Amino acid sequence: MSDKTKHLLVCATTSALASLGFALLLWVSLVVTSCEELMEHLLAPVWFSGVACALAMGIGKEYGDECAEGNSWDWDDVAADVVGAIIGSSVICGIIKLIMVC
Secondary structure, three states, X not given: OOHHHHHHHHHHHHHHHHHHHHHXXXXXXXXXXXXHHHHHHHHHHHHHXXXXXXXXXXXXXXXXXXXXXXXXXXXXXXXXXXXXXXXXXHXXXXXXXXXXXX
8 A cells, every 4th residue: 555545544534533523522512403503513613623633643744754864745645635634524524414414
């Protein structure tokens, strides 16, 4: 498995888990009157939290690579992190939309 594939899969998994965790936290803490209100307040922060968490991890990994002797920053790894983060959060938000049919 290539390094870029690993970056993509790890960031997709991280963003999906972060999005799911944040969705559950919001769902439990929000007092809403309708399904539409829940969807309006839930999806954007859930998606963003997953992407932000995965990208923070990916950027941190690349910074660690840059600081390590014999290694360097790789923008292709960062691109794979971005794609993975977007995929992971989007899948969770899509599942939420399917489950929460209003």
